[in-house]
Amino acid sequence: MELRQLPLLLLLISNIHSGHTEERPKPNVTIKPDHHVFRGDLVTLRCDIYDEGVTSWRYNWYKDGSTSVFSERQEHTFSSVTESDAGKYFCNGTETEGSRRSNISDEVKLTVSVPRAVLSVSPQKWLTEGDPVTLICEVNGSSTGWTFSWFTVTGPGIGNHYELLSDSSRGAGGKYTVSSADLNHSGVYVCRAERDKTAVYSNTQPLWVTGVSPPVSLIISPSRTQHFTSVSLSLSCEDQSNSDGWTVRRYTDSGRLEDCSSLRWGSQTGSTCTIRATVPSDTGVYWCQSESGETYQHVNITVHIGVILESPVHPVTEGDNLTLRCFYPYISPPKLRADFYKDGSLIQSQTTEMIIPTVSKSHEGFYYCKHPETGESPKSWISVRGSHSSGSHSDSQISVLHILSSALAACPYLIVTVVLIYKCCKMRGKTPE
Known part of the structure; x- marks a missing residue:
């Protein structure tokens, strides 16, 4: 038996000696709003004793097996609970106008933790203009009673500044959805979860949107x-x-x-x-x-001590070739004969250069290379954008087909009209003056 349980045992023995336990009511203890709460929440402990022969009780509250009474109210409230309030609680009662006593209640455990908001993104943080995306904010271990606000990180340095989104309220339920992302949605996001007197900020979550024809190019060397x-x-x-x-x-x-x-x-x-x-x-x-705050040409750059993958800086256009190489800085020449992977699956083995001809949207994904002795490179996301020329050519073909189909559809009506005009003129020629 633990030493800390000894006071609780002595209290129980005291109750047994003062009368028969089976004749005494046993209190019921409840905790609101929940047994697991967060720092700063309002928490109420309540002790209920039901006995037909007694109308009024004086209550005694105990914590963690102690025989010291810390409260004599039926309801004990923590207006702003802290981690030090966590523990096991129990109660008993004494008749206000008499000598009867209740049994002691069962122990109930109150757990107090620090809330933590976690911000994630679905389906991914790298997007192309027009893609849908959802930011999701959740509080660990809790799903009810929270409202959420949404911010972007605007200031550089360790002390980042947060700017409230103009339409923040539409994400109050914990999900902020963009049905069609554009370049202005690129940035670093933060959510704030609030409930009663508790407010907590999440981790930062970046979101990068790639445009088709940005007004500036980021040249990397x-x-x-x-x-x-x-x-x-x-x-x-x-x-x-x-x-x-x-x-x-x-x-x-x-x-x-x-x-x-x-x-x-x-x-x-x-x-x-x-x-x-x-x-x-x-x-x-x-x-x-730009000086006015617009952002363009987001590129994910990795600095690595070992093996690296050489891949295009910007999105590859559909129909173009994609060339990948693997390098290691501690050999000469640094080019490696390695295995190449996409999304975890081997796509080509033991080659110094992997070429994918005529790239399509299906080639989008995370690529890396691996050598059996020197190790593997970090993963790089390669995005594929649509071809303008193929789209224009397709549009022109559609336009020509549309004109031809319209003309063919109108031909029967033109023929009928000509025949009717001819007959009308012929009948007029036969009409006597």
């Missing part, structure tokens, strides 16, 4: 999404006028939103960001941002 450590990396935002009104920003895997100029080993000159010596913490999503 070397031109690939995965890079070795301790090398120089250049990122330039170039529009048609080569203007300097663009800033390179990034969102790292550690959840930080940063400008290039704030990086320890980075600097920005005009619209070009240069990282002098890459490190793994440089891994993240990089993009071009």
Whole structure:
């Protein structure tokens, strides 16, 4: 027997010696709103004693086997519960105008935890314009009574700033759905869960939307999404006028939103960001941002110590070829003969260069390469966008077919009309004056 249970046993023995236990009512203890609550919630313990012969009771509350009474009310309320209030509670009662006592109740356990909001995205965080997406905010271990607000992260650095979405209220139930994503939906999101006096913010969740014809290009040198450590990396935002009104920003895997100029080993000159010596913490999503706040050309860049995959920086156009290579920095030449995988499935083995001719939408997915001795590369998402030329050609074909079908449909009516006019004129010629 545990020592902490000894006071509870002594209290029970005391009750037995003061009379027959079977003649005494046994209290019933309830906890509202629940046995498992969160820090800051309002919690009420209630002790009910039912006995036909007694109309009024004085109540005694005990915690964790102690014989010390901490409350003498039928209902004991914690207006803002804390972790120190967690424990096992029980009660008994004494007749107000008499000497009768109740038995002690069964113990009930109150658990108090810190709420944690978890933000996720479905189906995925990388999207093409027009794709549907849903942000989902949930509180661990609880599903009722919470309302949710939605924010975007706007400020760089450790102390990120949150901006409330203008239509935040439509996601109050925990799901914020966009039926057709556009470039303006790219960003880093946060949700806030509230219930009674409790409010908690979630993790950050990025969402990246790729456009078909962005007004600016993010030029990366070397031109690939995965890079070795301790090398120089250049990122330039170039529009048609080569203007300097663009800033390179990034969102790292550690959840930080940063400008290039704030990086320890980075600097920005005009619209070009240069990282002098890459490190793994440089891994993240990089993009071009205008002076007015628009964001374009989001690229996921990975800095890795070992094997890397060389893949296109930007989405591949349908009908084009896709070329993938595998590199390892500690051999010369660094190109590896490796196995190539898509979404976890082997698609080509023991080759220095994998080429997929005539890419289609079905080739979208996560790619990586693997070598039996040097290891495997990180995964890179390769997206495929539709071809403008094929769409225009298809549209022109549809237009021609539409005209021909319309003309053919009108032919019978034209023939009938001509015949009727001819007959009418002929009858007029035969009519006497």
